[in-house]
Amino acid sequence: MLNDTTLLLDLDGVSVARVERPADGRRRVHLVTADEAPRACPACGVFATRVKGSAVTRPRDLPYGEGGLEFRWHKRRWWCREAGCPRKSLTEQIPQILPVPG
Template sequence: MAVERVERLADGSRVAWLVTADEAARACPGCGVFSGRVKGVVRTRPRDLPCGSGGLQLVWVKRRWYCREPLCGRGSFTESLPVVA
């Protein structure tokens, strides 16, 4: 993952906007074929341990990909990384 930007909110807490930096996340979990066609974008909020005295929220902007393998049962999938539950 990579930090795209960090925002400070009015209450002093921060929001870190994350994107997927690992190209392996483009591989379909069903068949392993790499996709090159984005279907859309979704946001998730992974939880993390507290950081400092102010709050920190994480927002992971993930791409949803089309699986281009005709024999695969998945039509699309969302980026995922094994290190993020």
């Protein structure tokens, strides 16, 4: 899915919702998922249709420019609707933004 965020940040699958400048002077970029593919359960491949909740992550491996940008990815948690799936729920993921190790 090609959009302005893809062109600006080389990130496909997310869009910029807004940008703000906190007191420290950096730029904080709020991203939202802009593609349906991240709703596919990684265990069974079925597309989720029921939202479980939301999460905000802070991808840190996305350098941009000298001053850098601070990212917040507002994504949804989904229930997997496949009865036999062991996963039961999932959080949106895209290959360009790796999960932060916990």
